[in-house]
Amino acid sequence: MHTQTRRLALQLRHPFKLSYGTTTVRENVLFQVSAGTHSGVGEAAVVPYYGETAERVLQHLSAPALAEALSGDPLLLGDALDRLPADMTPAARAAVDIALHDLWGKHLGHPLYRLWGLNPAHIPVSSFTIAMADDEDGYREQVREARDHSLIKLKLGSGDWRTDLRYVQMARQETRARLCVDANGGWSADEALAIIPALTELEIVFIEQPVARDDLAGWRTLHDSLPVARPPLIADETVQGVESVLPLAGLVDGINIKLAKCGGLRPAMQMIQLARACSMKVLIGCMIESTVAVAAAAHLAALADFADLDGNLLVSNDPYRGIEMRKGQIALTERPGLGIVPAPEQ
Numbered sequence: 001m002h003t004q005t006r007r008l009a010l011q012l013r014h015p016f017k018l019s020y021g022t023t024t025v026r027e028n029v030l031f032q033v034s035a036g037t038h039s040g041v042g043e044a045a046v047v048p049y050y051g052e053t054a055e056r057v058l059q060h061l062s063a064p065a066l067a068e069a070l071s072g073d074p075l076l077l078g079d080a081l082d083r084l085p086a087d088m089t090p091a092a093r094a095a096v097d098i099a100l101h102d103l104w105g106k107h108l109g110h111p112l113y114r115l116w117g118l119n120p121a122h123i124p125v126s127s128f129t130i131a132m133a134d135d136e137d138g139y140r141e142q143v144r145e146a147r148d149h150s151l152i153k154l155k156l157g158s159g160d161w162r163t164d165l166r167y168v169q170m171a172r173q174e175t176r177a178r179l180c181v182d183a184n185g186g187w188s189a190d191e192a193l194a195i196i197p198a199l200t201e202l203e204i205v206f207i208e209q210p211v212a213r214d215d216l217a218g219w220r221t222l223h224d225s226l227p228v229a230r231p232p233l234i235a236d237e238t239v240q241g242v243e244s245v246l247p248l249a250g251l252v253d254g255i256n257i258k259l260a261k262c263g264g265l266r267p268a269m270q271m272i273q274l275a276r277a278c279s280m281k282v283l284i285g286c287m288i289e290s291t292v293a294v295a296a297a298a299h300l301a302a303l304a305d306f307a308d309l310d311g312n313l314l315v316s317n318d319p320y321r322g323i324e325m326r327k328g329q330i331a332l333t334e335r336p337g338l339g340i341v342p343a344p345e346q
């Protein structure tokens with residue numbers, strides 16, 4: 001198999017303000033693997049707050065040990081994934097895993113969801129994300145602009161839970177869409193206990209990462225103190241790869257699985273099975289990514305309860321196309337593998 005890597009600087013349509021800081025561009029890396037007449041493409045989302053850098057990802061993707069791992073039959077996908085160097089970061093591993101799945105699907109001539117026997121009609125409606133804004137008018141405008149989406153995710157964690165609640169109330173006034181929220185770990189357990197009853201009243205669909213990534217005591221407090229009739233509390237930053245699922249059983253109501261965190265489609269599938277065994281809800285999410293990584297996650301999404309696959313909609317220079325989203329409903333194509341093609345203007 002031949003490989004190729006290239007940097008991909010994704011320009012954001014709106015500056016993306018989170019509790020971690022504000023972003024206007026994301027430096028991802030594309031990885032291509034070819035065998036015979038087919039080639040597969042994958043993407044590494046370089047997420048600074050997970051400690052990834054583009055340089056480190058590029059290093060992993062050009063390592064001789066990786067070339068060695070990719071020297072076999074592309075149809076023996078499991079073997080190739082088993083041979084990947086153990087020290088690869090999750091984002092680099094995801095790029096290779098996605099590219100190998102795309103290549104495998106193209107050799108077999110079917111889209112991935114068909115090869116897995118999944119029904120695309122079961123893909124949940126995807127949320128559209130609205131970041132925090134500096135001023136209330138700008139925020140109301142962003143919510144109004146998102147009126148075509150039936151599920152909107154509000155990023156919270158402004159530093160003051162009362163401000164967060166005011167933003168949710170503003171959004172509630174501006175749209176009839178269903179709303180979910182993501183605090184990105186921005187609340188203490190006490191703050192979360194203060195705001196969650198109000199969010200329950202507002203019929204929020206789910207609440208993501210209320211407390212900090214390592215605050216397991218906080219998760220425990222929420223689990224023990226809140227009534228069962230509440231929106232499901234979904235761990236995002238607290239959950240990473242396959243090994244992180246079981247320790248959260250009984251602490252969280254669900255997990256947000258992202259390919260860039262767990263290392264690709266195969267570990268994501270293992271996480272879904274573990275989550276189901278623990279009666280957890282499953283949210284399939286994404287980073288700020290192009291159609292490459294978002295399409296990969298979309299092929300798995302029929303197995304999830306919730307989807308948050310809008311990463312490609314937030315960027316203005318997506319180099320691929322092949323998934324459509326209408327009112328949050330994702331449509332996959334019948335093309336083999338990921339089913340994506342280079343965008344015409346690239």
Ligand SMILES: [Mg+2]
Pocket residue numbers: 182184208209236237256
């Ligand atoms: Mg999140």
